[in-house]
């Protein structure tokens with residue numbers, strides 16, 4: 001498969017998302033410049049050591065989903081897929097830049113996804129207001 005075909009294939013989910021929100025491809029208006037990033041561990045183990053990994057618990061799909069939500073809601077944030085954060089047993093794990101560290105403890109329920117999106121929205125509002133991030137409080141007990 002050629003480079004352009006692969007690039008076109010990679011962009012397909014975005015095109016479908018635009019269409020689902022009533023936008024026409026080519027008339028897309030980029031979101032404002034991201035104010036911060038959300039780093040998600042997408043480490044996947046071969047599991048020769050029998051340890052859990054975030055990707056083994058769905059973090060790659062979660063990263064895609066959060067990216068789509070951020071795009072659809074035009075939140076000025078970006079998703080960064082990253083390596084292990086050394087909290088594998090309580091993953092999938094993600095870190096909002098200079099704010100909350102969120103461990104999902106193998107629970108990718110809709111409620112937890114909404115909680116993450118809300119935390120991202122809250123951080124965007126805080127940064128738009130020019131407030132310095134407070135000491136983050138854990139979102140999950």
Ligand code: FES
Pocket residue numbers: 041042043044052053054055083084085086087088089091092093
């Ligand atoms: S595999 Fe995600 S924190 Fe280690």
